[in-house]
Amino acid sequence: MQGCCDDFFYEFELEVEHIKKTNANPITQAKLALEYIEIKLKELFLWLEKFIFNSKEDEIHFFKDLKFKITSKYIFFNRILDIESKSPSNSKKLKIKHYEKALNNCFQFSKQDKEFYKYYRSGSIHNDHLYFIRNSEKQTSNLDISLINFDKKLCTSHDVKVANIIANDILAIYLEEKIEEINSSATSNHHTAKSNLNWTDSxxxxxxxxxxxxxxxxxxxxxxxxxxxxxxxxxxxxxxxxxxxxxxxxxxxxxxxxxxxxxxxxxxxxxxxxxxxxxx
Structure with a gap:
């Protein structure tokens, strides 16, 4: 199981990086990435339908530590597609405001399920048997992304929550970089005297x-x-x-x-x- 999954996720990461490097336009990038991810998700789910884990520990490891590597990317690129498709095209000020609103939504995300957010961030394991084993009593009733959760045999109550946490982290970094990029561009257009004082701490x-x-x-x-x-x-x-x-x-x-x-x-x-x- 371990070797098979390692190869699958390694090849997946390489291809996603290739798509990002060869497509500068974020909308095109997101569309191509989503097409590829959907294919790989279906492959993963077909494998998962037939595969029997050797132990509960293996099952927990897969749903807690591995599955998010693909599902978080699916969530991330869906959000990128939505954000970039609605981004104002002409005004830098409006663009920044648009990205700031999306970034604020990222910061609000951690407040939605504080208990699990704290559990996952702290590296806790005492409830893993409830959160990351299929058909547990705490099976989710809020399946927010159909392709990721189209069959409860393929997900646990909390593996998509992990994917959302990771996707949110990546998205926040992306948005901060977009805002920084616009501000840097605006600054370079103003011929003002540069200060000789440099902040040398973090x-x-x-x-x-x-x-x-x-x-x-x-x-x-x-x-x-x-x-x-x-x-x-x-x-x-x-x-x-x-x-x-x-x-x-x-x-x-x-x-x-x-x-x-x-x-x-x-x-x-x-x-x-x-x-x-x-x-x-």
């Missing part, structure tokens, strides 16, 4: 600083939004932030120990410097 540290300053209402009496502040920081310190700031903020909130590591370190080091100066 992007997430700057995001932490921006949110801290914004929370204290340090700019315009608190009447400036995060995006505008981030835009100015980007120009001044030669770092591309755009809407990745929202993703970074989610990462900050998800930290298990100190949420504001950078601000904590900043305060601690500055206080140490003052003490050191006073002692000399």
């Amino acid at each position: 992007k997430i540290e700057m995001v932490e600083l921006i949110y801290g300053l914004h929370n204290l209402k340090m700019f315009n009496g608190g009447n400036t939004d995060i995006k505008e502040i981030a835009g100015q920081f980007s120009k001044t310190f030669n770092i591309v932030l755009d809407d990745s700031i929202y993703r970074c903020f989610q990462d900050i909130k998800n930290r298990k120990t100190i949420k504001t590591k950078f601000l904590h370190s900043l305060s601690e080091n500055f206080n140490n410097k003052i003490v050191e100066e006073e002692q000399n």
Whole structure:
């Protein structure tokens, strides 16, 4: 089972990458990818109908760790096709707004099923026998994508949820890159003096600083939004932030120990410097 699946998914990934590299237009890319994925999904399902897993552990492994490699791509390219088909063609401002709306939907996704989202992200395994074995008592009643779920013998209650999580991750990255691409293009058309100051720490540290300053209402009496502040920081310190700031903020909130590591370190080091100066 393992060798057969490995070859199948390896060849699948290669072909999808080939389609992406040889087709620059996102709509054409999505259509061709979906045609190919549908063929491979049907092949996989025909195999799955006849295949008998050696153990429950093998079945869990397939539905939790393998199947999403193809089903997440199917969901992803369907969403790309929908988003790009509705994208405004002439206005950069409207395009950014369109992508930002789709990106916001990505961030809202994690709130839809918080319990399972946390379960999967944390690497938990105690409910795998309920979530990733077919015909379990918690079989899904909401089959949202017909080709992926056309037969309950071919899916479990939660394998499509995993596919949605992965597809959502890939989509968020795609949308952030599209927004960055448009903003970079717009910036290159403005002949403004470039700052010699370069931010040399990580992007997430700057995001932490921006949110801290914004929370204290340090700019315009608190009447400036995060995006505008981030835009100015980007120009001044030669770092591309755009809407990745929202993703970074989610990462900050998800930290298990100190949420504001950078601000904590900043305060601690500055206080140490003052003490050191006073002692000399």
